Amino acid sequence: xxxxxxxxxxxxxxxxxxxxxxxxxxxxxxxxxxxxxxxxxxxxxxxxxxxxxxxxxxxxxxxxxxxxxxxxxxxxxxxxxxxxxxxxxxxxxxxxxxxxxxxxxxxxxxxxxxxxxxxxxxxxxxxxxxxxxxxxxxxxxxxxxxxxxxxxxxxxxxxxxxxxxxxxxxxxxxxxxxxxxxxxxxxxxxxxxxxxxxxxxxxxxxxxxxxxxxxxxxxxxxxxxxxxxxxxxxxxxxxxxxxxxxxxxxxxxxxxxxxxxxxxxxxxxxxxx
Amino acid sequence: xxxxxxxxxxxxxxxxxxxxxxxxxxxxxxxxxxxxxxxxxxxxxxxxxxxxxxxxxxxxxxxxxxxxxxxxxxxxxxxxxxxxxxxxxxxxxxxxxxxxxxxxxxxxxxxxxxxxxxxxxxxxxxxxxxxxxxxxxxxxxxxxxxxxxxxxxxxxxxxxxxxxxxxxxxxxxxxxxxxxxxxxxxxxxxxxxxxxxxxxxxxxxxxxxxxxxxxxxxxxxxxxxxxxxxxxxxxxxxxxxxxxxxxxxxxxxxxxxxxxxxxxxxxxxxxxxxxxxxxxxxxxxxxxxxxxxxxxxxxxxxxxxxxxxxx
Amino acid sequence: xxxxxxxxxxxxxxxxxxxxxxxxxxxxxxxxxxxxxxxxxxxxxxxxxxxxxxxxxxxxxxxxxxxxxxxxxxxxxxxxxxxxxxxxxxxxxxxxxxxxxxxxxxxxxxxxxxxxxxxxxxxxxxxxxxxxxxxxxxxxxxxxxxxxxxxxxxxxxxxxxxxxxxxxxxxxxxxxxxxxxxxxxxxxxxxxxxxxxxxxxxxxxxxxxxxxxxxxxxxxxxxxxxxxxxxxxxxxxxxxxxxxxxxxxxxxxxxxxxxxxxxxxxxxxxxxxxxxxxxxxxxxxxxxxxxxxxxxxxxxxxxxxxxxxxxxxxxxxxxxxxxxxxxxxxx
Numbered sequence: 001x002x003x004x005x006x007x008x009x010x011x012x013x014x015x016x017x018x019x020x021x022x023x024x025x026x027x028x029x030x031x032x033x034x035x036x037x038x039x040x041x042x043x044x045x046x047x048x049x050x051x052x053x054x055x056x057x058x059x060x061x062x063x064x065x066x067x068x069x070x071x072x073x074x075x076x077x078x079x080x081x082x083x084x085x086x087x088x089x090x091x092x093x094x095x096x097x098x099x100x101x102x103x104x105x106x107x108x109x110x111x112x113x114x115x116x117x118x119x120x121x122x123x124x125x126x127x128x129x130x131x132x133x134x135x136x137x138x139x140x141x142x143x144x145x146x147x148x149x150x151x152x153x154x155x156x157x158x159x160x161x162x163x164x165x166x167x168x169x170x171x172x173x174x175x176x177x178x179x180x181x182x183x184x185x186x187x188x189x190x191x192x193x194x195x196x197x198x199x200x201x202x203x204x205x206x207x208x209x210x211x212x213x214x215x216x217x218x219x220x221x222x223x224x225x226x227x228x229x230x231x232x233x234x235x236x237x238x239x240x241x242x243x244x245x246x247x248x249x250x251x252x253x254x255x256x257x258x259x260x261x262x263x264x265x266x267x268x269x270x271x272x273x
Numbered sequence: 274x275x276x277x278x279x280x281x282x283x284x285x286x287x288x289x290x291x292x293x294x295x296x297x298x299x300x301x302x303x304x305x306x307x308x309x310x311x312x313x314x315x316x317x318x319x320x321x322x323x324x325x326x327x328x329x330x331x332x333x334x335x336x337x338x339x340x341x342x343x344x345x346x347x348x349x350x351x352x353x354x355x356x357x358x359x360x361x362x363x364x365x366x367x368x369x370x371x372x373x374x375x376x377x378x379x380x381x382x383x384x385x386x387x388x389x390x391x392x393x394x395x396x397x398x399x400x401x402x403x404x405x406x407x408x409x410x411x412x413x414x415x416x417x418x419x420x421x422x423x424x425x426x427x428x429x430x431x432x433x434x435x436x437x438x439x440x441x442x443x444x445x446x447x448x449x450x451x452x453x454x455x456x457x458x459x460x461x462x463x464x465x466x467x468x469x470x471x472x473x474x475x476x477x478x479x480x481x482x483x484x485x486x487x488x489x490x491x492x493x494x495x496x497x498x499x500x501x502x503x504x505x506x507x508x509x510x511x512x513x514x515x516x517x518x519x520x521x522x523x524x525x526x527x528x529x530x531x532x533x534x535x536x537x538x539x540x541x542x543x544x545x546x547x548x549x550x551x552x553x554x555x556x557x558x559x560x561x562x563x564x565x566x567x568x569x570x571x572x573x574x575x576x577x578x579x580x581x582x583x584x
Numbered sequence: 585x586x587x588x589x590x591x592x593x594x595x596x597x598x599x600x601x602x603x604x605x606x607x608x609x610x611x612x613x614x615x616x617x618x619x620x621x622x623x624x625x626x627x628x629x630x631x632x633x634x635x636x637x638x639x640x641x642x643x644x645x646x647x648x649x650x651x652x653x654x655x656x657x658x659x660x661x662x663x664x665x666x667x668x669x670x671x672x673x674x675x676x677x678x679x680x681x682x683x684x685x686x687x688x689x690x691x692x693x694x695x696x697x698x699x700x701x702x703x704x705x706x707x708x709x710x711x712x713x714x715x716x717x718x719x720x721x722x723x724x725x726x727x728x729x730x731x732x733x734x735x736x737x738x739x740x741x742x743x744x745x746x747x748x749x750x751x752x753x754x755x756x757x758x759x760x761x762x763x764x765x766x767x768x769x770x771x772x773x774x775x776x777x778x779x780x781x782x783x784x785x786x787x788x789x790x791x792x793x794x795x796x797x798x799x800x801x802x803x804x805x806x807x808x809x810x811x812x813x814x815x816x817x818x819x820x821x822x823x824x825x826x827x828x829x830x831x832x833x834x835x836x837x838x839x840x841x842x843x844x845x846x847x848x849x850x851x852x853x854x855x856x857x858x859x860x861x862x863x864x865x866x867x868x869x870x871x872x873x874x875x876x877x878x879x880x881x882x883x884x885x886x887x888x889x890x891x892x893x894x895x896x897x898x899x900x901x902x903x904x905x906x907x908x909x910x911x912x913x914x915x
Contacts, residue, residue: 111291112291112295114288115288115292115295115560117518118292118518118564119292119296119559120518120522120525120559120560121518121522122523122525123555124299124556126525126544127299127540127553127556128299130540130544131549200413206416207417211417211526214526215529215541216545217544230418230419230422237422237425241426244419244423247419248415248419248420248422248423251415251416251419252414254414255411255414255416256411256414259410259413259414478643479643482686482688482689484687485681485687485689485749486689487642487673488638488674488678488681489673489674489701489752490670490671490673490701490705491670491674491700491701491704492667495704503691578690579691580691580736580738
């Protein structure tokens with residue numbers, strides 16, 4: 001696709017794709033690269049520093065950290081992608097409808113988003129999960145309730161802007177059905193900034209998920225989620241800093257990759273001409 | 274001026290009421306039994322009933338909301354089940370520490386973002402600019418709670434420069450103890466501010482009055498410090514205003530790690546002890562804080578920029 | 585002895601499309617106490633030339649690649665180090681920009697901005713600078729100057745703001761003021777006032793003024809000598825009455841024919857066909873040739889013609905058309 005080519009042309013996009021590809025390969029090839037199981041306990045080998053046998057060292061249970069971090073990649077990415085693209089789909093739809101139809105629906109919706117926007121993100125997510133109880137499902141609920149708003153606002157803004165452009169007026173005059181106008185003409189353009197935003201959203205969501213695990217409010221052990229890996233490492237921080245280091249670096253790695261991807265996308269998706 | 278502020282406050286009232294409503298509803302979240310969900314299926318019928326009573330779940334929803342609204346309007350924001358005190362009392366005890374982190378981290382964010390944004394703007398397109406951008410991209414990617422531990426490991430445990438947390442007596446000691454948590458929040462905030470500030474600086478540097486300043490024979494640093502920076506800082510005020518929600522949210526995470534008895538740890542504790550009134554009242558209080566800080570930011574902006582009248 | 589002597593100035597501007605030589609071999613002199621007008625179409629290089637004098641390129645990537653800009657008693661401004669040039673700017677040579685609405689810092693009070701230029705070049709106290717600023721505001725006939733000193737730019741009208749800009753330009757009694765279309769953004773009545781103000785200032789202080797404009801009427805009103813520019817070069821220069829009444833270069837004639845008004849009352853309006861050439865890859869020979877009514881094949885070949893006096897005309901009235909060598913050939 002043209003977008004992919006443009007993406008590769010920008011240094012940010014190329015680097016991002018490279019990083020993500022590397023991550024993907026590493027995750028897929030882990031069974032080949034590492035003979036260890038992410039959950040296998042091996043007390044004899046506990047708290048070993050990084051070595052040829054254990055690239056990232058072992059944790060207090062003797063589990064190979066490399067394997068666990070790689071397994072965590074699958075976990076965290078799955079969580080992040082669901083928690084970002086689910087709300088995004090919903091938010092985009094709402095924004096599109098709101099911006100397109102305008103009037104009282106739009107005004108009411110904007111009121112609503114203004115109010116929810118005032119709540120700090122972490123506070124809201126924590127509170128919701130806190131009330132519902134810690135579990136992966138409740139994590140999804142919390143994110144879905146809160147995260148769609150950013151997208152709705154962005155897409156609404158774009159829809160209003162685009163809606164005023166002449167070619168949209170033309171389609172209205174030609175009496176294209178409203179859903180058709182929305183989907184075929186406005187959506188592709190309005191979604192672009194939302195897509196760029198979603199990249200930084202992934203970065204922040206991965207962090208948020210990890211932070212929730214940290215508070216015991218998210219994913220539960222023994223899942224190899226990165227946040228949990230860090231939590232488990234705290235008691236051993238002094239003797240085995242590698243336990244804390246590698247999962248954190250993994251989060252940073254993914255964060256940089258998606259930030260760069262966002263940068264690359266914002267350049268690649270810019271309308272030409 | 275006072276009248277305009279008053280008018281703005283009045284306009285905020287529906288928003289504030291909306292906040293109480295949304296705050297209330299969000300925590301009612303799903304149909305079904307909140308008590309059962311929170312306590313799990315292992316809880317006995319008596320325990321569940323007791324939980325429902327404590328949380329006020331045995332009343333119809335609209336009644337629960339009105340009671341909550343009343344609590345908000347009277348200023349108590351609910352009564353803690355655990356502490357047996359009004360939520361606002363707990364808040365008052367802990368607010369100074371959270372505000373301390375918010376203020377200190379904003380300061381740190383500015384101190385970090387300003388020079389780098391300036392350098393990036395002045396050397397736009399050149400290697401320094403790209404390098405700075407990469408550094409700050411990496412900075413956003415660093416999760417705050419992990420960073421907290423890394424800093425504790427390094428600056429506290431290994432180098433012994435800072436205590437691992439807690440709070441002390443008096444301003445000086447608190448500033449010292451709150452430095453690390455503020456540094457963590459400040460770093461991620463700086464990453465967000467730097468980009469916008471750089472853009473604002475670049476925009477200002479293109480202005481005609483900067484041309485005039487050069488034509489007057491002013492030297493580069495004089496122009497930058499006296500004309501470019503002050504005007505860009507004014508737009509920075511509104512940038513920070515937008516980020517306030519983020520800064521306040523960031524304190525929630527670091528407070529627990531650094532054992533700071535602020536609002537964030539209050540929230541976490543309330544969640545752990547299943548203190549619904551506190552969770553609810555505190556969440557609403559946070560939102561109100563954000564709204565008020567935004568208003569203050571708007572006022573500051575109007576004061577700083579002579580062209581703007583606070584409409 | 586001329587005050588400012590520009591010889592074969594060449595300035596390149598780097599843009600997305602390539603490198604344009606917006607000033608390509610410009611030469612003219614400005615004498616002490618005279619008002620020198622520069623006219624030409626948009627993009628002819630008049631602004632670029634004048635900005636080159638003080639190297640005020642406003643963020644554009646530009647540099648002087650040839651020629652000299654000799655300010656009498658000071659030296660070649662084109663070769664000067666930036667720090668030295670900064671001392672010339674504002675004190676010996678001042679610049680007035682086109683748009684008064686954006687030329688002043690919106691968050692700084694008027695008095696402070698005027699005082700700023702004084703304090704930059706002279707060791708005076710804040711009070712002394714403020715007093716001097718007050719007097720300058722009076723010199724440019726701003727009413728209630730004490731009140732205006734503490735005002736912000738947005739509180740003043742466009743005309744008043746331009747007066748403030750002029751006050752800043754006059755502050756250190758420069759020998760030369762460069763005014764880049766200072767009245768274009770103002771309405772007609774205000775224009776007139778500003779023109780008269782500039783003339784009055786010249787009369788009382790003896791400062792020279794370079795006046796850039798596209799309005800031949802203005803040139804006729806206040807300028808003593810003038811230059812006509814086209815595509816980065818000067819095509820005609822001389823005393824205003826000479827150039828406007830007896831234009832030598834076909835371009836000047838075409839300009840006069842194309843404009844209504846006082847200058848050429850008895851002629852029909854004839855627009856000039858075509859558009860100016862690209863300055864990234866300028867054509868050979870005379871650049872006006874493609875649009876010139878009397879062009880000959882030889883015009884579009886070789887180097888661009890140099891300025892030279894025309895036989896039978898005053899010695900300081902120069903033009904750059906090869907056809908004027910021969911009397912009546914360009915008629």
